[in-house]
Amino acid sequence: MREILFRAWDDVKDRMYHAGEEDDVVFELTGVGIKATAITEEEEEFQTLHHLKYMQYTGLKDKNGKEIYEGHVLETRHMEVGRTFIGRVTFSYGRFAVVYPGCYRQDMGESVWDCTVMGTEIIGNIYENADQFPHLLEGRDEA
Incomplete structure (x- = not known):
């Protein structure tokens, strides 16, 4: 659990x-x-404090052992595609996923998501680093 x-x-x-x-x-x-x-x-x-934006822990850690929360920005190296993707962690439809803008959405189910093998690393979050990742902010409060 x-x-x-x-x-x-x-x-x-x-x-x-x-x-x-x-x-x-x-x-x-x-x-x-x-x-x-x-x-x-x-x-x-x-x-x-009514104005806070809450984020839940996914239960997963990145390749460096850091806990991954909603709102984190992840950089993932997909070996079979040979490309690096940057996306944000969301919670919708009862599950956590990484949304890669203009590309796709990948569910983070523990059985298919191995952050250490995929080389996934936290590189920021959509609140503290909003100016660095403007393309990831669309719909951040709805997701």
Whole structure:
């Protein structure tokens, strides 16, 4: 069974939060989704962070052992095609996939997706590196 992990992008502070690893933000799973609350000593009331963009861990790691999340930008060397492709990780239709713009979509089912054999590497994400990958941003909030 894969580990269920989340991270969240704060587009106000330009910061990535990792659920369970933060000192100033608490995440909780509610009946309607994830709720993040900023906890700081400077404020009288804690603030709910409604603006965060949540991303789930795929359960897979890249060739360097880094955890792959939704929103990551991957570079994959396909040996049989002899080409390198750059795409972004999405979650739709109940599964994770890598979308290669103008090319194709590849499901990331564990039985067919071996990141170490394919030479897949995380080269950024669609939030922190948006200016480097503008062609990958189309529909990023819907996927």
